[in-house]
Amino acid sequence: MEELELPYALETYERDPVTMRGGSALTSHSPFGKAPAIVDGDLELSESGAIIAHILDRYAGGRLQPEPGTDAWSRHAMLMHMAEATAMPALTVDLIETMGAEVPQAIRWIPGPTGAEVLDQLAALLDHRAYVLGDDLTAADIQMWFVMRAASARQDFRSYPTLGTYLDRLEARPAFAAAVARGGPVEMHAA
Template sequence: MITVHHLNDSRSQRILWLLEELGVDYAVEKYQRDPVTWRAPAGLRALHPLGKLPVIIDGDLTLAESGAIIEYILERYGQGRLVPPAGTPERLRYLYWLHYAEGSAMTPLLIKLIFDRIETGPAPFLLRPVVRGLARSANRAFAQPEIERHLDFLEAELGRSTWFAGEALTGADILLSFPAQIAAAHAGLDARRPRLTGFLQRVAARPAWQRALERGGPYQF
């Protein structure tokens, strides 16, 4: 049986969702972020050198990286589900989004989250205005405009089909759910982008997503 090492409020929620969509049996090993630093427990480095989640264990296999985990699970347990047929345009779109989610979309969002924390976090009294001003400027000059460009792109792409790779939900939508949820919680994604908002609503309405939330515990996005 697959064991999913899962961190609260994190990307690993997607792996639970995927397994629920497929109806594959799994166990969850839960970890909590440090409430101040937001980091995972340091002991996780015993599981994987980077100490980040998700990580899955399946028999002798230990595998990290959400995209790789999703591809592995779909290949091993998917029986063709949640992947468009090979040789179709949908399959190429699926491939693109599978890599885009972590490879492109997450970068400016992470930069914004880090600068947001600097802007609102503790800083030595005398340096505080400078530190906070720099963080605010970096967000305004770089992170937010980049995010807006990605959100405009995603909004336009959802004009082509119901889900990102076509009319059916795929593993790529599962990967893209996290950047979209982060953007809605922290980076101004709202009803002004109705297709992306609809995407998030469709995700939230899926019974498998709701079961995954019950298994995973608190998820604040």
């Protein structure tokens, strides 16, 4: 919303400190009590990728995405979904292990690649590029920010200087600063 300079109202919800669930107020907008969630008229949506796709479709006027029907648009869609479907599950498995918990073998197959393999691929993708599709920010970069922020908690993140520079570039954008000023800093806790 900040990148598109669109007006919006922000509501925050306190999470239960034990379960980390959003509570009944958030559940009224999101079936599983997950954030983010949006209410746009009568439409209520959760899941980051769906929210971003909705905003792009209704309000972006072609901004923050390649032209539909092109190969670049298809790669953009792939990267949008890769953030949640491949990258975050792999990084979450790694995070669980760094917390000292054992990840059952039956769970390991779900993400496919390891967190390191995900970061290797993203570093290769960003080699000689400012953003995941080239010189211009797209919604895929906005979606990938959370992946980078989660990855930055890894002890080996500094061995991926391209990714560190990418994260810094995303967080240096005026729209990012405006979002943080409005919503507060993003805090990630391992336990």
